[in-house]
Amino acid sequence: GAVVSQHPSRVICKSGTSVKIECRSLDFQATTMFWYRQFPKQSLMLMATSNEGSKATYEQGVEKDKFLINHASLTLSTLTVTSAHPEDSSFYICSAREDRNSLQPQHFGDGTRLSIL
Amino acid sequence: DQQVKQNSPSLSVQEGRISILNCDYTNSMFDYFLWYKKYPAEGPTFLISISSIKDKNEDGRFTVFLNKSAKHLSLHIVPSQPGDSAVYFCAASPIIQGAQKLVFGQGTRLTINP
Numbered sequence: 001g002a003v004v005s006q007h008p009s010r011v012i013c014k015s016g017t018s019v020k021i022e023c024r025s026l027d028f029q030a031t032t033m034f035w036y037r038q039f040p041k042q043s044l045m046l047m048a049t050s051n052e053g054s055k056a057t058y059e060q061g062v063e064k065d066k067f068l069i070n071h072a073s074l075t076l077s078t079l080t081v082t083s084a085h086p087e088d089s090s091f092y093i094c095s096a097r098e099d100r101n102s103l104q105p106q107h108f109g110d111g112t113r114l115s116i117l
Numbered sequence: 118d119q120q121v122k123q124n125s126p127s128l129s130v131q132e133g134r135i136s137i138l139n140c141d142y143t144n145s146m147f148d149y150f151l152w153y154k155k156y157p158a159e160g161p162t163f164l165i166s167i168s169s170i171k172d173k174n175e176d177g178r179f180t181v182f183l184n185k186s187a188k189h190l191s192l193h194i195v196p197s198q199p200g201d202s203a204v205y206f207c208a209a210s211p212i213i214q215g216a217q218k219l220v221f222g223q224g225t226r227l228t229i230n231p
Contacts, residue, residue: 106219
């Protein structure tokens, strides 16, 4: 149980393109999903908390207009990297948490490797 | 400022013996601690967690110990098996109004030798 699917696993595109990444909880409902970014040789860094039916909560230093988050249902959150540039190249990974209580663990997707040429 | 630190980048243990992975944290607001295991090309897989009201949690071969005064937690795996070879991450979060904000360590690569 507690499977999170993330798609696509890898994207290579030209500078200026917008890229959408999907995160789905397959066998549970998740009011809250999370988006992380990982730079080389660094640990996962929380970018934003995605809340179903309301606006995402962004961490300090993360541009809301650059990284658009939509949490349209209890099983789907999307991250859109708008007008991507080479400095946006990174590893992006999502997680989802069952809603039972605050001590439920987050379950992660397999991540998306984004490369902007 | 690294709030969660795993000071050992790698650890090698013989099959059947105990593996002990360590993690230190600096933020006294952390209430919830987790260990994740990661294989190459996959996302982290949840292993075990502990809340700050406990000092030990056990699940099969995995036991997590929390020492709040020392701001230290450890993961014990016994007996270690070849399939345990992976990168292990500890993570910590305050719990504020039900919300989590996980902070991850840098990971420790565990290798189990046959």
